[in-house]
Amino acid sequence: MNILAMHSLCRDCLHLERDALTTCPNCGGGRVLSHDSLTTLSIAHLDCDAFFAAIEKRDDPGLRDKPVIVGGGQRGVVSTCCYIARLYGVRSAMPMFQALKLCPDAVVIGSNFPKYTEAAARIREKMEALTPLVQPVSIDEAYMDLTGTETVHHAPPAVSLARLAREIERDVGITVSIGLSANKFLAKTASELDKPRGFAVISPGEAEAMLGPRPIDFLHGVGPKFAQKLAADGFDTVADIQQADMKHLIARYGETGMWLKQRAHGIDTRPVRNDEERKSVSSETTFREDLSALAALEDHLWSLCVKTADRAKAAGVVGAVVTLKLKTGNFRTLTRRISLSGPTQLAQEIFRAARPLLAREANGRERFRLIGVGLSGLDDHRADSTDLLDPSIAKRAAAERASDLARAKFGKDAVVTGRAARIAREKGETG
Numbered sequence: 001m002n003i004l005a006m007h008s009l010c011r012d013c014l015h016l017e018r019d020a021l022t023t024c025p026n027c028g029g030g031r032v033l034s035h036d037s038l039t040t041l042s043i044a045h046l047d048c049d050a051f052f053a054a055i056e057k058r059d060d061p062g063l064r065d066k067p068v069i070v071g072g073g074q075r076g077v078v079s080t081c082c083y084i085a086r087l088y089g090v091r092s093a094m095p096m097f098q099a100l101k102l103c104p105d106a107v108v109i110g111s112n113f114p115k116y117t118e119a120a121a122r123i124r125e126k127m128e129a130l131t132p133l134v135q136p137v138s139i140d141e142a143y144m145d146l147t148g149t150e151t152v153h154h155a156p157p158a159v160s161l162a163r164l165a166r167e168i169e170r171d172v173g174i175t176v177s178i179g180l181s182a183n184k185f186l187a188k189t190a191s192e193l194d195k196p197r198g199f200a201v202i203s204p205g206e207a208e209a210m211l212g213p214r215p216i217d218f219l220h221g222v223g224p225k226f227a228q229k230l231a232a233d234g235f236d237t238v239a240d241i242q243q244a245d246m247k248h249l250i251a252r253y254g255e256t257g258m259w260l261k262q263r264a265h266g267i268d269t270r271p272v273r274n275d276e277e278r279k280s281v282s283s284e285t286t287f288r289e290d291l292s293a294l295a296a297l298e299d300h301l302w303s304l305c306v307k308t309a310d311r312a313k314a315a316g317v318v319g320a321v322v323t324l325k326l327k328t329g330n331f332r333t334l335t336r337r338i339s340l341s342g343p344t345q346l347a348q349e350i351f352r353a354a355r356p357l358l359a360r361e362a363n364g365r366e367r368f369r370l371i372g373v374g375l376s377g378l379d380d381h382r383a384d385s386t387d388l389l390d391p392s393i394a395k396r397a398a399a400e401r402a403s404d405l406a407r408a409k410f411g412k413d414a415v416v417t418g419r420a421a422r423i424a425r426e427k428g429e430t431g
Helices: 051-059 096-102 113-130 157-171 184-191 204-211 224-232 238-243 246-253 255-264 294-315 347-361 393-410 418-429
Strands: 007-010 032-035 043-048 068-072 077-081 107-109 134-138 141-145 176-181 199-201 281-291 317-328 333-344 368-380
Touching (some): 043 113, 043 157, 051 068, 068 096, 113 141, 113 157, 134 317, 157 176, 157 199, 184 204, 204 238, 246 255, 281 317, 294 317, 294 347, 294 368, 333 347, 333 368
Parallel strands (some): 068 107
Antiparallel strands (some): 007 032, 281 368, 317 333
């Protein structure tokens, strides 16, 4: 017997009632969410809807009803696009010429990261007002654990989240979609069910039935290549994985087989962690003599990026924020951070993010005694995500992971980059 009572929540006026409703009796609105676990679940995933494009439309109302693409530039790819452009088939990471072929009337706007970062910071502040357990995944999405917050906010987490969505829309000027469940995987899955401006709930009890008929790549973390491999092995739907023997999956796919089996059943034991709970992965070094030359500092930065990436890979985590640390000759500490468009554990990506931060500080007017680099906003690694602004990341990721395998098998000097080889030669020449 189901002991849980059906509740309904109006997302417009926040009226909560113990019944299944389609229209709010308080305000007459139709944006009513009904679920029998609505008041008992507390793990949420928040995702901004077409974030970059939404910010551009917010700042230029004339774009409201037009297809908008953010991106272009030297790489010539779509960073993100609004939902109108998506109706034409435009997608993130698509080459710009292809996007404009599908949607020739699209308005193309170059990325403005300072503006996006400012909006993201305001949203992050609002999330942290609800709970200290906020785990960023990228600049426009995060997990939240609202367990125990009902006493503080005098409302179940679902009501607090609906209020949050309403405040973001009012104060930041964009919409978000929210997923609510009992774990991170199901919360992420739920947030994608009702976009844009959505709010969906998945309880653990309904997860198997909901996931079963879905294609295998519906599981967050199963990319196109892995989906092709699974299809070739006879796994087309999530139900195929649900019915498969765990031992067979582990024998076939190793640790990923166990992960796959768990996700197919809606199981995810990862806690929501903030940076204070889970330390950043980092490396730093102190110089024998203070340095001011950018080229020399970049060489040290590269070595530290490799060390940080190795530690992230060993820990099985990826990070969404890169932090550069510098200490001047008079012991003044500088820290500079940048949010990535997607999480990474690759040395090349860490270096590409930290290098401009270093260039802005190492202008020849200051000497430094220490440099460090770190990853924060950590999450468990599953597969390399495609950087929306740089689709060539997949090739760089494949090359770096091939190098990792070679180093593991033949020693750390088996494969080195041109920069690393030059650094090694210079160290040898200087004794």
